Amino acid sequence: MSARPPRVLLVSHYYPPHLGGIENVVHREAQGLSAQGVDVTVLTSASRSSVTVEEGVRVVRVAAWNGTERRAGVPFPVFSPALLTAALRLARRADAVHIHDCLYLSSWAAGLAARLTRTPYVLTQHVAVVDHPSPLVKAVQRAVYGVAGRGLLRGARSVFTLNASVARFVRARGAQEHRAHHLANGVDTGHFRPATSVAERLFARERFGLPADRVLVLFAGRLVPKKGYDLLLAAHAPDAGYDLVFSGDGDTEALAGRPGVHHLGALSREAMADAYRACDVFALPSTAEGFPLTVQEAMASGLPVVTTDDPGYAPYHLDRDRVSLLPRDVAALAAELRTLATDPERRACMGAYSRTYAEKAFAWDDHVQTLLAHYCGRGE
Structure with a gap:
């Protein structure tokens, strides 16, 4: 790259204010890169096309139909034909293109634009094939990853993965061994932090109308089977010694009328930080996710974590006495959860480990510096 500020195009199917893990990562990367003097543009979707400048980042939104998410819980925006034109224009002025996940139309357009304009691109693959109750949805994923995904992975200067499972997934689909790199997402440990006092925790509970005198187990994510909300409901009983708190949209009817179950809806980033501080334990019995961003945020917030024992956690070398990695089993x-509800000393020990680990392992500055090196071709 030249002496002028480098120009980077970040490509994501969604971006805030849309709520979700990938869009939060892209938002934080955009902020971090901009703070380093990078000229950052984000290409994403919205109900209407627009170009705005947000926190020093140029955000180009292309009109898209989002009916698959609203009707079936499948996050797959269908862009207008203007997508390819926008991708070509933006890739032409960029020094590097950073594509997030190879499943989406925005990714395919950006990959094609990068090749046509001979702009180097890197790719972050967040997940492998997502487990879904519909065989059709799973079949479509496999087909897309096997064709468009394979082409994107083969052509990328670098491919970043968040865990060992996804690393195996991308290598099996064409990512070159020497170009595949483990890169953990960062977490803002100033924003996501433990409550500093009992009073702050009680204030957070009051904000959400949560009981002051109960152990609270938090779930954050879409209310879909992949995330395991149904396993938490099945594991909970009125005499369990704790209440369940759910943040996210989806199958809200499953939560209605259940004693000891509270639903906060989809929360903004600011509100989500308070939700972590309001609760005592974080539980996410999801499948095929490896190390979700919500687990990282919960750890930064000083919460004990209970989640599925996924082989994707291997690169992180977690202390299994301090993080509960369980089989995906209701019993x-x-x-x-019953044990943790009755053992405040263990919760405190696990929570302290979570916070210390997050501060050491999830630094955004390190994440951004790694990206810059790979954008410039110095990371191989």
Whole structure:
């Protein structure tokens, strides 16, 4: 790259204010890169096309139909034909293109634009094939990853993965061994932090109308089977010694009328930080995710974590005495949550480990510096 500020195009199917893990990562990367003097543009979707400058970042939104998410819980925006034109224009002025996940139309357009304009691109693959109750949805994922995904992975200067499972997934689909790199997402440990006092925790509970005198187990994510909300409900009983708190949209009817179950809806980033501080334990019995961003945020917030024992956690070398990595089993989940509900000393020990680990392992500055090196071709 030349002496002028480098120009980077970040490509994501969604971007805030849309709520979700990938868009939060892209938002934080955009902020971090901009703070380093990079000229950052984000290409994403919205109900209407627009170009805005947000926190020093140029955001180009292309009109898209989002009916698959609203009707079936499948986050796949269908862009207008203007997408390819926008991708070509933006890739032409960029020094590097950074594509997030290879499943989406925005990714395909950006990959094609990068090749046509001979702009180097890197790719972050967040997940492998997502487990879904619909065989059709799973079949479509496999087909897309096997064709468009394979082409994107083969042509990328660098491919970043968040865990060992996804690393195996991308290598099996064409990512070159020497170009595949483990890169953990960062977490803002100033924003996501433990409550500093009992009073702050009680204030957060009051904000959401949560009981002041109960152990609260938090779930954050879409209310879909992949995330395991149904396992938490099955594991919970009125005499379990704790209440369940759900943040996210989806199958809200499953939560209605259940004693000891509270639903906060989809929360903004600011509100989500308070939700972590309001609760005592974080539980996410999801499948095929590896190390979700919500687990990182919960750890930064000083919460004990109970989640699925996924082989994707291997590169992180977590202390299994301080993080509960369980089989995806209702009985095991019920037993662990009951134990934690009655053992404040263990919760405190696990929570302290979570916070210390997050501060050491999830630094955004390190994440951004790694990206810059790979954008410039120095990371191989």
